[in-house]
Amino acid sequence: MCRALYVLCLLFLLVACGSDDSSYTDIEDENRVLDFPQPDFFPSPTYDLEANPPTEKGFELGKKLFYDGRLSSTGVISCGFCHIQEFSFTHHTHIVSHGVNGALGTRNAQPLMNLAYMEDFSWDGSAAHLDAFPIIPITTDVEMNESVGNVIEKLKADEDYQSLFAAAFENENIDADNMFKALSQFLIMMVSADTKYDKVMQGNAVFSEEEASGKAVFEAKCASCHSGILFTDQSYRNNGLPINPEYNDIGRERVTGESDDRYKFKVPTLRNIALTYPYMHDGRFQTLSEVLNHYDSGMDHTENLDPIFINDNEIGIPLSDTEKSQLLAFLQSLTDDNFILDQRFSEF
Template identity: 45%
Template sequence: MKAKGIVFLVLLGFITICTAFNYGFKGVNYSIVADSVRFAVPANFPKPVYDFKDNPVTSNGFKLGRILFYDPIISKDKSISCANCHQSFAAFANLDHAVSHGVDECLGTRNAPPLFNLAWQKEFMWDGGVHHIEVSPMNAMTNPCEMATDLNTIVSRLQETKAYATLFKAAFGTTEINSQRTFRALAQFTSMLVSANSKYDKYIRKEKGGDFTAEETAGYALFKKKCSTCHQEPLFTDLAYRSNGLDLKPDDIGRDSITHLETDRGKFRVPSLRNVELTSPYMHDGRFETLKEVLAHYNSGVKPTANLDPLLRQNNVYGVKLSTIEQNQLIAFLKTLTDHEFVNDKRFQAPE
């Protein structure tokens, strides 16, 4: 009888956990203390693209956005939050998932990109299909393979949840809950996801903790010689759309799905290399598990696609040729772009 009792309790606990995962709010705490926050431009960064004039970041607005980011109430079956595909410990990427994993076990077609330094972006998603940070969450909310819901349902659920009336009033002055306020609160949270305190940043700003090793110094020199045109400092992306020769005939037409131009077929936004050590797998479809696989592609795997970026074809030589030693040096430098302060910042983590 004792053994049967233990089995029963184990099963009950398992059922409870499964139920909470699928239908509950996973411990989101609506009563967290509002953190003191202020958006500031890092000394080595340019002016942001996002204009905060109509949506200044406040402690209560940030708090509301943080809670919304982690609350699965906004998905179809209340099982998926923004944080499911954008995990704080992975620089808000989806660690070890090649493509997004949404409601009803549905798998998307593209890798969930990391979220940081969004205030410096004028376009979002791999194909640039969204043009404003405030509406960028709509893509995931309405995608049938992600949250699979709609704005009316989301607003209704927020209105029916007593805690949100208080949260919206603190953030915006009244208890009114609508889609614009929801998006602006989320933008206050995501715009504060600023990653600018890596070892590289401290090296550039000549701060304590910014001393490079010989290998990192050699890697930085290689980076500036062979990678910096597309991955421009300090954001480590030029925000352009390029083909890097992954497939002769791409299954995903990329930027072409937005512009409907044959010349954009197979092109995707150049991702930032910041925190790249933490954001595997890589490429728009998550095909590469490691940085070594990525560099191996550029060294010997680039294919002569119709829209291959000219920078990857010089004097009829494809790719970026790097010896094994050079690849190790480059990876050593790339690891200096990991911002441990950012990924460990409690303000950005689940409000439990």
């Protein structure tokens, strides 16, 4: 509360003193803009950092919100409940996510990292802006099953949140707009770019022979979709998974209404892939070996199967046992241990 008053006074001074530069400095001291950790070998962020620059207090607020069960109706399901840092912010071992009272969702929780570079969000791209994304988990009945209005009421009644919102945002409002902005400030700072692969690419490490061969197989057989430094071209494709009758998830068609998009899902990044099992939108594969067996010999010719997988009478990407072990070695080199140990993002 004191801090809120302090900021109010500063604002008053600002207005009163007009162009007095020293008051600006005071406000900056109060809430520093954070340096966005842009790796020089990454593309420019798609997230508008000028519209919502991550600040020290905004990040702190976003982190508190991310780990706060009060964003759910039962008070126990936080964002961090399904997005666990150790597993690159996925819901370790859960095939599909578990929300309030153990309710089952239909999809596997996605990793949270490098979100500042994504064009849209979720397996089918149903959210076009990161700031709009949290409405989905908060209000979905099998996830947090809460209303945004209720969440705001709970936050308004809490003194810690009163001072954090006041410190983080000039208008000091405890409202949905600021809550979503703070969550985004926390999420976009999660940049993961420090894997063995990155070190090799920067000339600071060397691949084993197995890894190097795996990289060559990957570039020949996988990189058309899992492309570039983010390991995704961010397109929607059908990679031939047999339809799971339990969910019959139509994927991208849910968003566009186009039958051409039936069974297409976002090409996922493969960064930290060794940590984010189980795999695919419905978590059907427990191991990367199962994933490789799927590409080699497990595909179904369902509607809109990507043409890349169709050759004469065969479907899939033929992989020998040697190529499979080389690919596995390469995929392991995409793990960023510093990211999952980074205290800035951890709950405690």
